[in-house]
Amino acid sequence: MALVLAAEPGKRRSRGIGWDGIMIDLIEETPYRWRIEPHDGMRVPGVVFASRHLLPDAPGDLALDQVASVAMLPGIVQASYAMPDVHWGYGFPIGGVAATDPAAGGVVSPGGVGFDISCGVRLLVADATREQLSAHFEALMDAADTLIPRGVGPGGVLRDCSEQVLQEILRTGSVYAVEHGYGQPGDLTFCEDHGAVADADPAQVSDRARERGRRQVGSIGSSNHFWELQIVDRVLDRDTAEAYGLAPDTVCVMIHCGSRGLGHQICTDQLRTMVEVMPGYGITVPDQQLACVPVDSEHGRRYLGAMAAAANYGRANRQLLTHATRLAFARAGLGDLRLLYDVSHNLAKMETHHLGGEPRELCIHRKGATRAFGPGDPDLPEALRPQGQPVLVPGSMGTASWVLAGVPNAPAFASACHGAGRVLSRHAVARRVKGTALRHDLAHAGITVRGASPRSLAEEAPMAYKDVDEVVEVCHRAGLARPVARLIPLGVIKG
DNA sequence: ATGTTC
Secondary structure, three states: OEEEEOOOOOOOEEEEEOOOOOOEEEEEEEOOEEEEOOOOOOOOOEEEOOOOOOOOOOOOOOHHHHHHHHOOOOOEEEEEEEEEEEEOOOOOOEEEEEEEOHHHOOEEOHHHOOOOOOOEEEEEEEOOOHHHHHHHHHHHHHHHHHHOOOOOOOOOOOOOOOHHHHHHHHHHOHHHHHHOOOOOHHHHHOEHHHHOOOOOOHHHOOHHHHHHHHOOOOOOOOOOOEEEEEEEEEEOOHHHHHHHOOOOOOEEEEEEEOOHHHHHHHHHHHHHHHHHHHHHHOOOOOOHHHOOEEOOOHHHHHHHHHHHHHHHHHHHHHHHHHHHHHHHHHHOOOOOEEEEEEEEOEEEEEEEEEEOOEEEEEEEEEEOOEEOOOOOOOOOOOOOOOOOOEEEEOOOOOOOEEEEEEOOOOHHHHEEOOOOOEOOOHHHHHHHOOHHHHHHHHHHOOOEEEEOOHHHHHHOOHHHEOOHHHHHHHHHHOOOEEEEEEEEEEEEEEO
């Protein structure tokens, strides 16, 4: 395709070259919102929340084609959305949001969730002051280095858990962890879904997925996942920051990880099945990577049951790492940690949203997009309800992270960005950056990085990502969420 | 994202 910007009549210009020969007009609705009119089988428009600078317009970047392709899915309602950190993904773009109506043949698509099912973030707020942290910093990093499992392959807080324990985790997520001593009862209050997605169906999780999962419960993994010691650098919304307990200089720990090999295997298994059964449901899609089945069907229920089990694994993962973090703080002579919030950014969920004033039960796919419920939402814990849901936005390594808050009447089914968004492939950035030099530069900037090979460090270099501050600014301007606090890293544990 | 190509 030749992608064309039609911001002002007579001022169109080409923005990229795709594969399908289709022309896409991108219409500037506001400086922070672009529209793709329905064409060639699109059932709804595409809507991209981005500044001109953040549009994914590199030559060969197919993210906007993917926004258009998602708009062709059966039962999709309102629009196919892209967040400001959108980039090219498997089937759906990363940073994509799509809602389907099961009552109108709406589908569920594994590509709309991603391989790392229930990948997400939690933020812990420490009792310790910045001065106390400084005095115990090396001891804390040493303890975390020992206690936080990470990297590819086996290893986790639970090491080799039994099949029985794994089954419990798949059914009850963080609830299992807390009930077995890996957390405090109050932790569950501040987890999305109170730590466990309902309707998990472990019977849909293959032997191979369970075997991979059994050996990794409570681990970070690799790539952009991290355990990070952070400090509140700036507060933008004083009332909300106060309610969240995020005063300037507050010490925090951010944990970003997902469902490891288990989620990956489930996605692989389910995609294989869906490609086979999809024609039987009379569904055709423009891209095999958009394989899908009706939400309200045998295979739709099977996928959602397996996905929910992986989601619970991801939540238990973050809960177990929270326990390990508390142990590290105790070992370093530092105080306790309180959970502010835990939220996924790769998930499909049934939620009630209003369409034309009417409540509808929709299947919301968020892939690289964070749920961002506004103030007063009954699904939020009482303590956070007046301000709205904390939206946790991890930055790239060595850069800031953000806490935003959900706003009333947000577009895109109450969703916001999930991070900075990659702009250079792992391969491309590894060619340009040397990991050893990067580690030195980060240390010089006051950021200690433990773990990670030079190669994996290079792959996560800040230059490979968009500027997270700019992404957050666009989220704010586009009305997706409001910035509350900016956090900067002091110490990082990476796989 | 991922026992980084079953």
